Amino acid sequence: MSVQFEVNGKNVEVEVEPRLTLADCLRHHLRLTGTHVGCEHGVCGACTVIVDGAAVRSCLMLAVQAEGAEIVTVEGLSNDDDLTPLQKSFRKHHALQCGFCTPGMITTAHVLLSEEPDCDAARVREVLSGNLCRCTGYISIVEAVLDARSAYGHKDDAGDRARERR
Amino acid sequence: MKLPPFDYACPTTLPEAIELLASHDDAKAIAGGQSLVPMLAFRLAQPSLLVDLRKLADLRGIRISDAGVTLGAMVRWRDIEEDERLETAHPLLKAAISHVAHYQIRNRGTVGGSIAHADPAAEMPGIAMTCDAEIAVVGKSGAHVIQAADFFQGALTTALTTDEIIVEVRLPAWPAGRRWGFQEFARRRGDFAMAAAAVFYDQDERGKARNAHVGVIGVGDRPLRLTAVEDLLNGESIDEATIAKADAATSAAVEPQDDIHASAAYRRSLVGTMVERALTSAAAA
Numbered sequence: 367m368s369v370q371f372e373v374n375g376k377n378v379e380v381e382v383e384p385r386l387t388l389a390d391c392l393r394h395h396l397r398l399t400g401t402h403v404g405c406e407h408g409v410c411g412a413c414t415v416i417v418d419g420a421a422v423r424s425c426l427m428l429a430v431q432a433e434g435a436e437i438v439t440v441e442g443l444s445n446d447d448d449l450t451p452l453q454k455s456f457r458k459h460h461a462l463q464c465g466f467c468t469p470g471m472i473t474t475a476h477v478l479l480s481e482e483p484d485c486d487a488a489r490v491r492e493v494l495s496g497n498l499c500r501c502t503g504y505i506s507i508v509e510a511v512l513d514a515r516s517a518y519g520h521k522d523d524a525g526d527r528a529r530e531r532r
Numbered sequence: 533m534k535l536p537p538f539d540y541a542c543p544t545t546l547p548e549a550i551e552l553l554a555s556h557d558d559a560k561a562i563a564g565g566q567s568l569v570p571m572l573a574f575r576l577a578q579p580s581l582l583v584d585l586r587k588l589a590d591l592r593g594i595r596i597s598d599a600g601v602t603l604g605a606m607v608r609w610r611d612i613e614e615d616e617r618l619e620t621a622h623p624l625l626k627a628a629i630s631h632v633a634h635y636q637i638r639n640r641g642t643v644g645g646s647i648a649h650a651d652p653a654a655e656m657p658g659i660a661m662t663c664d665a666e667i668a669v670v671g672k673s674g675a676h677v678i679q680a681a682d683f684f685q686g687a688l689t690t691a692l693t694t695d696e697i698i699v700e701v702r703l704p705a706w707p708a709g710r711r712w713g714f715q716e717f718a719r720r721r722g723d724f725a726m727a728a729a730a731v732f733y734d735q736d737e738r739g740k741a742r743n744a745h746v747g748v749i750g751v752g753d754r755p756l757r758l759t760a761v762e763d764l765l766n767g768e769s770i771d772e773a774t775i776a777k778a779d780a781a782t783s784a785a786v787e788p789q790d791d792i793h794a795s796a797a798y799r800r801s802l803v804g805t806m807v808e809r810a811l812t813s814a815a816a817a
Contacts, residue, residue: 367540384540384582387569406533407570411636420610420639426569427640428562430540431584474635495721496634 371432374442389413391429400440411497414470421477440469451517461510463501475511483518535572542584554695563645600705605644605698627714628655634722644698653724653750661755662730662747671696684754713810725750729806751788770815779808
C-alpha cells in the first residue's frame with residue numbers, strides 16, 4: 367500500500383506492507399535510525415515519536431495508520447548540528463549512558479515540556495515511567511528534564527530546586 | 533516480533549466497517565491498537581484483515597446527560613483525563629482511568645478497544661462491571677445492547693461476535709454525594725494491576741450504606757463484582773469494623789491463580805487490602 371505523511375517537515379510517500387510498524391517504516395524505509403526499537407511490543411518506550419503533537423509508541427502504530435499525519439522523530443528536534451536545550455541538558459546532566467533509550471526519553475520529554483512547562487519532578491517521573499532505561503540512569507534523566515524546563519517557558523520558582531532534590 | 537501479514541482497510545462509515553468485518557472469517561477491528569498490536573507481535577492474533585476504525589468520527593465523543601455518561605468507543609484515555617466535567621459526572625471513572633498504562637499509550641488507547649480486548653486486569657472493563665455499564669454494539673444483524681455482566685466471558689473473551697463493533701459504553705448516572713473509592717496496586721505506575729478495587733455506595737437518611745457496588749480486577753479470568761461483599765455493606769455504617777469484614781470477605785470471595793507476577797495467596801490478600809483502602813477513602817470523603 368502507498369502511504370503519505372509528513373516527517374520532520376518533509377512530505378514523504380512510501381510503499382509499505384500493511385503489517386509494517388511505523389517504527390520499522392521510519393528506520394528501514396526512511397533511514398531515520400534515531401528512533402530505536404527495543405521491545406517491539408509497547409513496553410520500553412525507546413521508539414517514541416511525536417504524531418500530530420502527541421507522544422506515541424511507533425512500534426504500536428502501523429505505518430498505514432500514519433496516512434496524513436505529521437510526525438516528528440528525534441532527528442527533527444534539532445536543526446543541523448546544534449542540539450536543542452533539552453538535548454544539551456541531557457549532556458550536561460550525564461542523562462545517558464549507553465544511549466539506547468535516549469531518543470524515546472527526548473521525544474517524550476519534549477512533548478511533556480511543550481505541554482506542561484511547569485511540571486514538577488513527580489509529573490516527570492510519572493510520564494517517564496513509560497520509558498525504560500536499562501542502565502537505570504533515571505535520576506540524572508529526571509534532573510536533565512527538570513533543568514530544561516526554562517527553555518520551554520517554565521516560570522522559575524526558587525522553591526523548585528529544593529523540592530526536586532528529594 | 534514482526535507482525536504477521538494481513539490486509540488492511542480504513543472505512544469511513546460504520547456500515548462499511550461492519551460489511552468488511554463480516555466479509556472475512558477472521559477479520560479484526562483495530563481502534564488504538566495498544567493491545568491488538570502487541571497481540572499481533574506475539575502472534576497471539578493472526579487476522580487476515582484489519583479494519584481500522586480511526587475515521588469513524590461518530591464514535592469519538594463523551595456525552596453527559598441525566599441518564600449518565602456515554603463514552604464513544606473511540607474515546608481515548610487522554611480524552612477522559614482532560615474532560616473536567618467527569619470530575620463530578622463520574623469521579624470513579626476518572627480515578628480508575630488515571631491508572632491506565634503510560635503516557636504514550638494513553639494518547640492512542642481507546643475505551644472500546646480495552647472493553648473488546650477484555651484483559652482481566654484492565655481498569656475499563658472493571659469500571660464497566662462495577663457500574664453496571666451497558667455496552668452498545670452494532671453488527672450485521674443490527675444494533676443491540678449487552679450488559680457488562682454478560683459481556684465479559686473469560687480472559688480476552690467477550691460476547692462480541694466477529695462482525696460486531698462496540699459503538700459506545702454507557703455508565704448510569706452518578707448522583708451527587710455518592711461515596712466511592714478506587715485503589716490499585718502495580719509494581720510500576722501504569723503497569724497492569726496486580727489487583728485493584730472499585731467501590732461505591734449511597735447512604736440512606738440514617739447514614740447507612742445502600743446500593744453498594746464492589747468490583748475487583750486482576751484476581752480472576754475477568755473483572756468481578758463481589759455481591760457477597762456488597763451484601764455485607766448494605767444497611768451498615770461503613771466504619772472500621774465493617775471495612776475489616778469486607779476485607780476478609782473479599783479475600784474469601786476470589787480465586788486468583790499463581791502467575792509470574794504474584795502467587796495466588798498474595799493476590800488474595802492484596803485484593804482484600806485494596807477493598808479495605810477503597811472503602812476507607814470512600815468513608816472519609
